[in-house]
Amino acid sequence: MAVILGERGRGKFKPAPDYDVDEVKALLNQKIEEERMAFAxxxxxxxxxxxxxxxxxxxxxxxxxxxxxxxxxxxxxxxxxxxxxxxxxxxxxxxxxxxxxxxxxxxxxxxxxxxxxxxxxxxxxxxxxxxxxxxxxxxxxxxxxxxxxxxxxxxxxxxxxxxxxxxxxxxxxxxxxxxxxxxxxxxxxxxxxxxxxxxxxxxxxxxxxxxxxxxxxxxxxxxxxxxxxxxxxxxxxxxxxxxxxxxxxxxxxxxxxxxxxxxVENLKEVVTLRDAIGDLENDPGDYFTGSYSTIFMSRNRKKNWSQPSFTIQASGRQAPIHPGGEPMVKIGKDQYAFSDGEENNRRLSVKEIARIQTFPDWYEFSRGSSNRNENAKLDLVYKQIGNAVPVRLALxxxxxxxxxxxxxxxxxxxxxxxxxxxx
Incomplete structure (x- = not known):
């Protein structure tokens, strides 16, 4: 847990693990009153x-x-x-x-x-x-x-x-x-x-x-x-x-x-990545490209075909890795690597994450009309899909x-x- 300091950048967050319940309540009451004052x-x-x-x-x-x-x-x-x-x-x-x-x-x-x-x-x-x-x-x-x-x-x-x-x-x-x-x-x-x-x-x-x-x-x-x-x-x-x-x-x-x-008896089997996107393996559509940060590589980002996906994030750069090929391997504390090489792995495509979020195939996503590069336009779609409630859950x-x-x-x-x- 943290509080905001009046600063910019990474230094603006100050950890606050010692907050007690009464301090949290007081802070909430203060912030709620400030927001209500803004209603006018x-x-x-x-x-x-x-x-x-x-x-x-x-x-x-x-x-x-x-x-x-x-x-x-x-x-x-x-x-x-x-x-x-x-x-x-x-x-x-x-x-x-x-x-x-x-x-x-x-x-x-x-x-x-x-x-x-x-x-x-x-x-x-x-x-x-x-x-x-x-x-x-x-x-x-x-x-x-x-x-x-x-x-x-x-x-x-x-x-x-x-x-x-x-x-x-x-x-x-x-x-x-x-x-x-x-x-x-x-x-x-x-x-x-x-x-x-x-x-x-x-x-x-x-x-x-x-x-x-x-x-x-x-x-x-x-x-x-x-x-x-x-x-x-x-x-x-x-x-x-x-x-x-x-x-x-x-x-x-x-x-x-x-x-x-x-x-579980009387329940359907959990829907897997193979069930959801197996037919897109050779025609995935566009996907975000670029290097992987040390934070991204600090844990496993790749499920296998027989599992459901990790949570889809509202970011192309943070999209899970496609299940094809070899699993990622742990090589140190908070450090993973691609056992078959980065060139043989890619992020899930926008078409694939839309399926994983259970949007119908006919649902079309706007990339805007700006002069952004292709990755930036794609990221707008990842953001939309990742922020959404999965349609089948909403149903x-x-x-x-x-x-x-x-x-x-x-x-x-x-x-x-x-x-x-x-x-």
């Missing part, structure tokens, strides 16, 4: 007349949406609730089927916000329908639109176990704007995703504070750490899934039970909510009809 400076206006609401669906609002992994999982779950699993799987496999059935859905996405230009471009070109795309800094948005459900994976660099673990990283407090959105939008349900490290930062006090703040907004909170590999994703990726249900609703969310496991999380939304919409139709008959 909100000035960005959403063009509410441009939002396409549908009264026959749950209207969906997406924050920190990235390229749309979480949202796509909800779209597919909403389609499955209406049309069944067969049509949903066909839509997953075929863009034309997806577009043709986008309206056969319990969810209707009205608004998406992210400051990452290429990610928004990716989202827009794959959405299948008109969606209001907002690039505003969430901290500057004055008023959020009404919605039935809000999704978002608020930024997590300060929580990540791979980073400096900053309790007072400003990005740790962007979740307060998520809560501000909830208080204005008043959705029935919200879903938020974050990294495993969120639960342990500041001896667990950061996570307790976040749950408390979401609860204070009027929601019953259900949270659980899920491993993507247990839900059909060919990747070991642990993420915290927070689901909030508005307190006036008679609904209890239950996180999905695992569908995949290692030799599993969304399915019980989609079923509840379907029942809720049916009840609304009955009530509307009863009012009409009594008029």
């Amino acid at each position: 400076d909100c000035s960005e206006q959403i063009e509410f007349d441009q939002l396409k609401y549908d009264t026959n669906k749950w209207n969906l609002l997406s924050l920190f949406s990235g390229c749309g992994g979480l949202d796509l999982g909800f779209e597919l779950a909403g389609l499955k609730a209406v049309m069944g699993e067969t049509v949903m799987e066909k839509a997953f496999a075929d863009k034309e089927v997806f577009d043709a059935n986008i309206e056969n859905n319990v969810f209707n996405t009205i608004y998406v916000n992210d400051i990452f230009d290429e990610a928004r471009e990716t989202y827009a070109q794959n959405a299948g329908r008109y969606v209001y795309m907002d690039k505003s800094d969430i901290r500057k948005i004055k008023e959020f639109p009404k919605a039935d459900i809000v999704l978002g994976g608020f930024p997590c660099p300060g929580f990540s176990e791979a980073g400096p673990r900053l309790v007072d990283d400003k990005r740790n407090f962007l979740y307060l704007h998520f809560i501000r959105c909830l208080m204005q939008s008043k959705p029935k349900i919200f879903v938020a995703e974050n990294v495993k490290g969120m639960m342990t930062l500041g001896k667990g006090e950061v996570f307790k504070q976040i749950v408390q703040d979401f609860s204070a907004a009027g929601y019953t909170i259900y949270h659980k750490l899920l491993n993507s590999a247990e839900y059909g994703v060919p990747q070991v990726r642990e993420r915290v899934i927070l689901v909030g249900v508005r307190n006036d609703l008679d609904y209890q969310y239950v996180h999905p039970e695992p569908t995949h496991g290692y030799g 599993a999380v969304a399915e019980p909510i989609a079923e509840y939304a379907k029942r809720d919409l049916a009840n609304q139709m009955v009530e509307t009809e009863q009012v009409r008959l009594m008029a």
Whole structure:
């Protein structure tokens, strides 16, 4: 764990292992109050007349949406609730089927916000329908639109176990704007995703504070750490899934039970790299090239074909090594090497990591229109894919909510009809 010093570069982080719980709480309260004071400076206006609401669906609002992994999982779950699993799987496999059935859905996405230009471009070109795309800094948005459900994976660099673990990283407090959105939008349900490290930062006090703040907004909170590999994703990726249900609703969310496991009775086998990308071995598409840092080579970065992938990072340079060839070997403390030579090893391609994140093959990723070199353009795609929620994990999380939304919409139709008959 660390705190930020008023300096630039690597020296700006100071380890703080001796923080006690009371000090963490005091620091959190200070930072939360500072962020709340900034609410008064909100000035960005959403063009509410441009939002396409549908009264026959749950209207969906997406924050920190990235390229749309979480949202796509909800779209597919909403389609499955209406049309069944067969049509949903066909839509997953075929863009034309997806577009043709986008309206056969319990969810209707009205608004998406992210400051990452290429990610928004990716989202827009794959959405299948008109969606209001907002690039505003969430901290500057004055008023959020009404919605039935809000999704978002608020930024997590300060929580990540791979980073400096900053309790007072400003990005740790962007979740307060998520809560501000909830208080204005008043959705029935919200879903938020974050990294495993969120639960342990500041001896667990950061996570307790976040749950408390979401609860204070009027929601019953259900949270659980899920491993993507247990839900059909060919990747070991642990993420915290927070689901909030508005307190006036008679609904209890239950996180999905695992569908995949290692030799577990009644569960499917974990999806391996061979299952996911074996057919791309001779046609992988573009991949990031360049040297490997000493940090990268400090541990094994290469799984074999019969295993799921390491966690996909939001960086081309940090992409895992393709499973082909010989395994990496340990040659010293925190030091690995390629036993068959660096020339016989490469990073996973963007096409391969998209598969590993369970994006459909038809999903197209924007590389932007800048004059960057090819590696830099590719890195924009690695960043989008690595930051996303795996689509199959999002689908599993969304399915019980989609079923509840379907029942809720049916009840609304009955009530509307009863009012009409009594008029």
